[in-house]
Amino acid sequence: MARARYRGGNYRRRSAGSRVILYATVTAVALWLIAPFAWLFVTSISYQKNLLARPFTPVPPEVTLDNYRMILGLVRFHAEGQAGKILTSMWNSLVVAVIVTAVNIVVGTTAGYAYARFRFPLKTLSLFALLFTRMLPTIVLIPAFFLVFRALGLQNTLTGLVIAYASFTLPFTVWIMKAYFETIPGDLDKSALVDGCNRFQAYCRVVLPVSGPGLVAGGAFTFMLCWNEFVVAQILNTKPGTTTLPPVIAGMNGQINIDYSVIAASGFLGALPAVLLVLLFQKYMVQGLTAGSVKG
């Protein structure tokens, strides 16, 4: 990229003094962003007794993988009942997040396309409704889900979670994809139509293939929301083995007899997939999210 294109009033050579200030603030921001998460990792490979030791040592005197062994069920320990749910719940989280993401990509993307390209009756009204469902407190829906799922026998099932999660992720996906499709020139579809495609073919064969970044942004964001969701899973799936990772970690946190270092290990392990996914696709996500300016 051409260096001259960088923006922000910093195109002139910097003085030594302002350079020091810049690097100091950059370091401060970097520490602020990453040090807390890095410390979670450090605690997860430490013994609790060293965390409690005073004077405090930022570099752990001993390093251990015991905390990870405990939560993965490789060694026996007094609280293995609670900690042993980690792997099952991670699997549940994965299943729910993948299915919801797939549904979102298929259904949400086509709807986003409709909003970006067509004029149709009730468009403005349904768009406003969509916006409102995005801003809605999800929690207000949960009593209804609770009663309806009880009647349908969907409590404590992953199907129930998939349905509930689709409710609050779909409006986001539609919105992100609408914003993305608006950045693709409409002439592209028009020329496909002229070449004899129908609307659906133009969408599948011409528009979708150039929509990779938007799809990645919408998909990764949906996956992240589902993977991290806590409140809905905590309320709807209370039976052991049926819930996702965040309620299990929160549950361990509430236990007095589990060391913080063990909980930190499960927290770090649980955070890793979403963090890696976001870092991997950050370029596209930043584009998609800022274009759709979503609720974070």
Add this chain to the structure above:
Amino acid sequence: MKTRRALSESAVAWLFAGPALLAIGLVVVFPLLYSLWLSFTDVNLLRATGPAIELFDLRIPLFRWIGARNYTQVLGDPLYWDSLWRTLYFVGAFVIEAAVIGLAMALVLNERFPGRPLMRSLLLVPWSLSRIVVGLLWIGILDFEFGALNGLLLRAHLIDGAIAFFKDGWSALNVLVSVYMWNQAPFATLLFLAGMQSISEDLYAAAEVDGAGYWRRLWYVTLPALRPIVFLVLVLATVNGFLMLDLIYVLTMGGPGYDTTTVSWHGFKTSFTFFKFGPGTAILYTLTALCLLLTVVYHALVLGRFEPEG
């Protein structure tokens, strides 16, 4: 020909948008209306009989209509008003912190320095964490016994005894604000950065010619150009502030006493700890009404300023 085409276009549009709108209708609009109904009824979860919507084998109970009694009961409870004032403080403090820190980080990341792409990636780390993990890792830093911050301050002899951040209600509430800000400010930064990149370089060059230093350029060029984004950040942060729940669950459980009980936590507890769905949904609906109001504002902002063609 022309009319046929216009007709078929809206039909095609509905085919494209239909599945998503149908799904959203079923899983959002219906539960939303049903919850609204529940807020006007006397919900007894143990009773199996009574009026109900019956569809095939499905039986969705409707319970007994009691008018606005849930609302009068909820609004007559000083706990509701206390938590509303607390929520307003929480939201105000959170919005200011998130906007100020978000803007400050954006100003730093908008400068040119080696490693800037890496820094922009790091920006997403706090934001991509589950709030449960966010709470958890801040316990590791703030805990009275093993917290790293207490450890560092003690070691540097800046304090004589460890600070109990969560023992005092006022301190616990402010810790919640700051931790939530740590998680959410990066998103504001992303929006600010996107806005800064669309400011014309010529404006800065002109300001420079006029002899404007860094702060004057910030005040007279950057900030005015960012005004729509500032509004956007404020509205989104306000909604997020009103709805925050999961951090309270890991960090304070609404305590000590009721000192960190916000309206959403009050509604959550009433609904799902005490299983009083009637008053619970009434509390949550007062929040929903606020969010509807904010949506109108957001709608005017986003559609009015950014997408005049949308």
